[in-house]
Amino acid sequence: MAAGSQLEQKATTCVSIGATYEGRDPALLARMLPLVDYIEITPETIAEAKGGSRIALSKEVMSELRNVRKEVKFIVHGVGLSIGSHEGWSPTYFHLLDELLDQIEVEWHSEHLAYTKVDGEHLGIMLAMAKTEEALDMICERVMIMQDRYKLPFLLENVVHVIPDAPGDYSDAAFLNEMTRRTGCGLILDAYNLECDAHNHGFDIRGFLGELDMTRVRELHVARGVEDNGYLLDVHSQIAASSTVALAQDVVRESQGSAKVVVYEFMPEAVPGLGYDTIADQLERLQTAFRN
């Protein structure tokens, strides 16, 4: 398999196209709707502080989403669950997800295989899990709870390795394979994150994909950040590189039909710099790459 090929070859498998939307920009939403099948929602970014520490979903944004529910499907992608924290996950995330699922229908929901807090203290960044038996047992138990609670497909995403990997009992792919085997959960494969890991740490993408059970991959992410001091940063501020799209195509081919959607991720802070036209061009490019 030509992982990371520089050429965007025609995909042999057709998948849907999605984009992130964090609300409060109806013109952007209107521009994207004809170009996407899925809108990916992050509960935390459409939440507001309602005095004190109480956090609730924005009524304004939820109204926007309800208004377009006949034109597009929704998927949920959280950032604040912290499923990997040794002491337990974030209860606030559950409140927001409950509130969201009460109001709109979603196809599936997902989070990051990572932790963002330790003993209630926030890291300010996501750290990848140690690939140990202890971590695997803990994650699997929590995935089962999530699936039992929501009765929806649940996916976990590979995150960027900000720091070197800790010694573990599993390779990255073997950890994901065992997690999906034990729980039945699905995977999001973030192609840009893999490229960041290859660039920053010499991660072997070809070896990883060769070992991974790609029939568990339901969703792919493409994005692009900036390079700082020789490091590729996991920020979503640019259009995806051709190499990232080509890598996602490779995974779609190998997933044997399990991959359903490729989502272009960008943060709202990047929208003024990118502009609506550039975002629309990116989505059209993904349509060409993945719908044939």
Added chain:
Amino acid sequence: MDLATQQRKLLGLFRSTYEVAADDDAYIRKVARSGDLAEGKKNIALWRVWVFERTCALTVSLLRRRNILESLIKDFITSENISPFRETQAPAFLEWLTKSDDDLVASVAKFELALIRVRQGDRHTYTIAWNFEPSSILHCLAKDLAVESELTPGHYQVVVSHKIPGHFRIYELR
């Protein structure tokens, strides 16, 4: 090393509250001396800058003009337990800045914090003291222009309330 110990030590490294000992685990020592840790910390600050540029633009403009934005964000990250919920980050940052020794920074932060709250439906009325004429300063910050030439000393109050059209009004105290 068990998961809890490893996560606690990594948290300490990221928050600069943990000093690696000579007999520490080899992995923790490796992370502590890696460029990845320093880059990760920069990444945390970069995310905050982007969020604050969008969510508290007036204050960010002032801090950037004074070349203190990055250092203050670094201090804020180190001293505060910042929620991952993005919309809570600007209010927390502004609340932290209201205690600044710099009168103008404190006034702008108090003003922007009050404005955010009122725009989100807060029914309180906020009164903020200013030691400089506020209108030209706020105009410059909104346009991201230099403010130093606009600092005219005086005694003013800015009242922020949902009852006021545009949500705020400036009063000169004589």
